[in-house]
Amino acid sequence: xRMGRVIGSVVATRKDPSLDGTKLLVVQxxxxxxxxxxxxxxxxxxxxxxxxxxxxxxxxxxxxxxxxTRDRPVDAxxxxxxxxxxxxxxxxxxx
Amino acid sequence: xRMGRVIGSVVATRKDPSLDGTKLLVVQxxxxxxxxxxxxxxxxxxxxxxxxxxxxxxxxxxxxxxxxTRDRPVDAxxxxxxxxxxxxxxxxxxx
Amino acid sequence: xRMGRVIGSVVATRKDPSLDGTKLLVVQxxxxxxxxxxxxxxxxxxxxxxxxxxxxxxxxxxxxxxxxTRDRPVDAxxxxxxxxxxxxxxxxxxx
Amino acid sequence: xRMGRVIGSVVATRKDPSLDGTKLLVVQxxxxxxxxxxxxxxxxxxxxxxxxxxxxxxxxxxxxxxxxTRDRPVDAxxxxxxxxxxxxxxxxxxx
Amino acid sequence: xRMGRVIGSVVATRKDPSLDGTKLLVVQxxxxxxxxxxxxxxxxxxxxxxxxxxxxxxxxxxxxxxxxTRDRPVDAxxxxxxxxxxxxxxxxxxx
Numbered sequence: 225x226r227m228g229r230v231i232g233s234v235v236a237t238r239k240d241p242s243l244d245g246t247k248l249l250v251v252q253x254x255x256x257x258x259x260x261x262x263x264x265x266x267x268x269x270x271x272x273x274x275x276x277x278x279x280x281x282x283x284x285x286x287x288x289x290x291x292x293t294r295d296r297p298v299d300a301x302x303x304x305x306x307x308x309x310x311x312x313x314x315x316x317x318x319x
Numbered sequence: 320x321r322m323g324r325v326i327g328s329v330v331a332t333r334k335d336p337s338l339d340g341t342k343l344l345v346v347q348x349x350x351x352x353x354x355x356x357x358x359x360x361x362x363x364x365x366x367x368x369x370x371x372x373x374x375x376x377x378x379x380x381x382x383x384x385x386x387x388t389r390d391r392p393v394d395a396x397x398x399x400x401x402x403x404x405x406x407x408x409x410x411x412x413x414x
Numbered sequence: 415x416r417m418g419r420v421i422g423s424v425v426a427t428r429k430d431p432s433l434d435g436t437k438l439l440v441v442q443x444x445x446x447x448x449x450x451x452x453x454x455x456x457x458x459x460x461x462x463x464x465x466x467x468x469x470x471x472x473x474x475x476x477x478x479x480x481x482x483t484r485d486r487p488v489d490a491x492x493x494x495x496x497x498x499x500x501x502x503x504x505x506x507x508x509x
Numbered sequence: 510x511r512m513g514r515v516i517g518s519v520v521a522t523r524k525d526p527s528l529d530g531t532k533l534l535v536v537q538x539x540x541x542x543x544x545x546x547x548x549x550x551x552x553x554x555x556x557x558x559x560x561x562x563x564x565x566x567x568x569x570x571x572x573x574x575x576x577x578t579r580d581r582p583v584d585a586x587x588x589x590x591x592x593x594x595x596x597x598x599x600x601x602x603x604x
Numbered sequence: 605x606r607m608g609r610v611i612g613s614v615v616a617t618r619k620d621p622s623l624d625g626t627k628l629l630v631v632q633x634x635x636x637x638x639x640x641x642x643x644x645x646x647x648x649x650x651x652x653x654x655x656x657x658x659x660x661x662x663x664x665x666x667x668x669x670x671x672x673t674r675d676r677p678v679d680a681x682x683x684x685x686x687x688x689x690x691x692x693x694x695x696x697x698x699x
Binding site: 326327328329330331332333334335337338343345347359360361362379380382383390391392393394395 | 415416417446460461462470472473474475476477478479480483491493494495496497498499500501502
């Protein structure tokens with residue numbers, strides 16, 4: 225999974241019908257120092273993430289393994305909201 | 320999903336028979352500032368996208384999860400046309 | 415899908431038995447200006463592509479969605495030969 | 510698979526219910542010289558890896574091929590702990 | 605598929621049980637000029653490749669399409685040993 229911050233959302237009224245009712249969020253990738261990593265993804269939200277939350281998202285076919293996304297044409301799903309993580313002996317608390 | 324702009328189309332008369340009737344579009348990746356991101360994809364259009372539309376496309380096996388693309392050898396499908404999005408507090412309207 | 419030019423082929427007599435009878439081509443990625451993009455792929459040919467043809471290939475599990483490649487350990491298949499394409503208002507004819 | 514070092518872990522209480530009981534580890538990619546390769550992944554641990562272990566992880570749908578991860582929305586799984594490896598005639602012992 | 609040279613192997617006694625009996629090789633990516641391409645993969649060997657062989661490997665779910673790797677958590681499999689290839693009019697013989 226990759227870690228990123230929710231920095232916005234996408235409105236798309238013309239879309240594959242199977243996507244009705246999904247929320248499309250803009251996720252900015254983050255380095256372990258919490259800096260923007262230069263790339264972003266548009267991901268379906270499966271866990272009620274909000275603006276500025278740090279989240280994990282799964283890509284590829286794994287993005288279709290939630291109730292909400294099963295058999296849908298989506299290749300990225302937010303499947304967890306990060307409370308904290310540690311890396312290299314440093315703990316980062318996010319909530 | 321990735322966001323990009325439809326900048327053209329591809330004509331291919333010799334192709335896998337399962338692709339008959341699909342429209343192949345050239346999608347230029349975009350940064351969140353709407354600048355070309357240096358890479359492009361050729362994607363099947365599942366939503367009636369037109370030239371210069373900003374779209375979302377799904378890649379990998381997820382590209383086969385629309386009626387049009389099921390069981391076809393395609394790894395990218397346009398599954399939404401973006402009306403607007405916001406990122407970092409700025410709203411971008413596209414239609 | 416990605417667009418590339420067929421620049422060669424690979425001979426491999428020791429291989430997974432399921433690959434017998436497949437043709438392995440070397441595909442040079444292309445920019446939209448038809449310049450080499452710095453990377454290449456080895457792809458199974460499903461459409462009778464020839465040397466110097468510009469082709470589309472599909473990657474990942476989608477590469478197994480042709481008659482020829484079904485259930486085979488291949489992650490890239492040439493599924494179309496490009497006749498022409500247009501991008502940014504310019505048309506490129508290839509045949 | 511890619512090789513990396515376990516450098517931390519992630520705590521996420523709000524997540525897809527299917528992820529309950531999984532351990533999410535931060536894996537720093539490594540070059541063959543055991544230097545950080547500039548990218549990281551968050552992977553589910555399927556083999557009891559500990560902090561500073563060098564591990565292999567599988568990505569994509571293959572990440573769902575362990576007992577622990579089957580049908581879960583995860584795209585990276587640690588499936589082996591590296592004891593040693595050799596590359597270019599040099600052996601690196603890790604345990 | 606990508607082309608690379610077998611430059612070593614990995615020993616991992618603690619691993620997902622389904623991986624027992626598989627051989628894990630270190631594959632250095634190659635440019636078409638046979639130079640190291642800066643990245644490597646750890647791949648399961650399905651064809652009896654040896655040290656310094658130039659091989660093709662398939663990634664993703666396609667890596668599970670050999671007898672040896674079916675339903676295993678592996679995302680890269682060596683499925684062919686390259687005898688020779690030609691690219692841009694030059695032939696490279698490897699055996």
